[in-house]
Structure formats: structure tokens, C-alpha cells
Amino acid sequence: MRQIAISTALLYALWLLLSGHYNGLLLTLGFFSALGASLIGARMGVLDEEGLPMAILVRLPKVTLWLIWEILKSNIGVVRVILNPKLARPQIVRVKASQKAVAGLVTHANFITLTPGTVSVDVDEDDNMILVHGLTDDFAAACLEPDMDAKVSSLEGK
Amino acid sequence: MEGALAITLIALGVAATLAIIRATLGPTSFDRVLAVNSVGSIAVLLIAVYGFFDGRPEFLDIAMLYALINFIGTIAILKFFRFGTLGDHVLHEDEEDA
């Protein structure tokens, strides 16, 4: 019930932002379409903690600036490798993730892929391991540092 | 401002050309999927920038849809590579795979 309410509120806010028409009839219709979509989502069983990870979504702005800075830094590093492909020393490393929930693990893997120079190749839910492909030694080593892991864990907030 | 937008449009065109060359060269099918996915991302940006260039920001709605369809298309192609169908019934045959 709570999930349906949150989802309806989010979808209705999205509808309000995108529509640009604000008369009574359309506002009502928009509300009912948001509610209908949420009900269908609940019936499909996708509105659980995994499909609508509110804990993570609420805390996301906290790490956004740090993430943008990391992305810019590694962008420059990858451009350097592209200009001189001989620098590339591709390798695969295993990164230990300390997140408890699947949503946190997925966020961690997504952050790793989001920073250029590292791509998460495989996620092992049983051992909480992420298999990471790094473009050079530096990128792979940066991934193994507990920095990003700690940031993502702080998103979970538990 | 128009000049900067025009330069951006040209740069995006050049980038799309490079990505299409990679899609043509291959060598594996995954290279092609990757390149086509990049062409999609570039196309989203191209539509958005062209909307500004033309003074018709309504183009952004189209860019948004393109971004979503690009993602679904990539996933669909990968699933088709793996299972040879987009339906569900084959998934049951090799359930231990999924």
C-alpha cells in the first residue's frame, strides 16, 4: 500500500512536470493514469524494495557531486589511453562489495560501470563479488580501494 | 550561441560516423552491438542539440523516447543472440542457465 502511494506520487509528479497543461479535467486524468500504472506495477510485483529502492533514491544526491568528480577524473585518464593505445593493460579483478541488499549491489556495479576505465563484467550475488574489467593497472587498483564501496554503503544507510 | 551548437552538431556527426565504422568492421557481433548502442546515445544528444539549434525544444521529448528505446533495443538484441527468440518459452528449456 505504501509502495503504491509512493509510486503514484512519483509518477504524478513526473506527469505534472512533463505535461504543461493544468486544467481540472487533465489533472484528474493524469492522476488516474499515474494510479493505474502503479496498480499494474503492484500486480506485476515490481514495486518491492528492489524495484523502488526509496532508501537509495533519497540519499542519492549526497554522493552525486563526488561521483561527477570521479567520472571527470577517469574520463581524462581514458582519453590519455585512447590517444596512446599502448598504455592499455587490460585486466580483470574481483571487487568485494559490502552491500547487504541486491539494490545496493546493483548500485555499486552501476557506479563502477559509470566511471569510465572500469566496467563491471559479472555480479556474484552469493559471495557479494563484482568482477571488474579495468583498462589499466591504475583503474583496476582504484576500484579495489574501499572508497566507492563505503560511499555506496552509506547510501543504504543501515 | 548558434555557432557553438553547430560545432557540437558537427562533432556529434563525426563521432557517429566513427562509431558506424566500428559497427561495420566488427569483428565480433558484440562490437557491433556496442557500437550501435553508442550511435544511439549520440543520436539522443544529436536530437537534443538540434532542437536547440532549430529553436524547437519540443525535440527533447523525442530524445527522451529515443534514449529509452535505445536501451530496450540493446537488451532485446542481446537476448536474441543468446536465446534465438524474444519470447519466454525458450527460457524454460534452459532454466538452469538463467
Add this chain to the structure above:
Amino acid sequence: MSALEITQLIGIASLLIGSLAVIFGALGLLRLGDVYQRMHGAGIVDTGGAGLILFGLLMLSPDWTVTVRLILIGFILVMTGPTATHAIARAVRVSDQEPDNVSETKTKKRGRG
């Protein structure tokens, strides 16, 4: 210089740097050695290039409905881009076409899937 001109200048600079990033990313797609490495090139297009160009457009946006749409496009790209890249990487890994010049430490390849 008025505040409007300054935001315009930031926007134009961001657009131009973003164009450079997109070209470098596509160049990486073309130049790097195997399919895993090329993913990093595609990553530049998806993050640095898209982010800077969208930020530039954000600075030039004429009214708030446009701003909302630009932020949404950015959000969608940030959510879907890494997922698609990860899907491709995983598909490469479970396929038999895996490039063999990757030095793999402390891991053994898992079976199909």
C-alpha cells in the same frame, strides 16, 4: 558582464568540451584493442560527452519545462547506459568469443551463465 552572459558562456564552453569528449570516445571505440577495451571508449560517450553536452544545453535552456526534460534525459542516460554496457560485457563473458589477452588474476571463468 551580466549573469545571463556568464551562464551562456559556461554553457557554450561545456558544449564544446562535451563535443571533444564525444569525439574522443568514438575514437576510442575505433582504436582500442578488443571488445572489453572498446567499452571504456563507449563509456566516455555515455558519461563525459553526454553529461557535458546536456549540462551545456541546461545552461542555455530558455524555460523550466526544457530544464526538466534535460534533467530527465540525463537521468535516463545515467540509469540505462551502465546497464546496457554491463549487459554487453556479461554477454561477451558467457559467450565463446572472449578475447584472450586479458590477464585474469585469482578468478576462474564461470560456466555459461
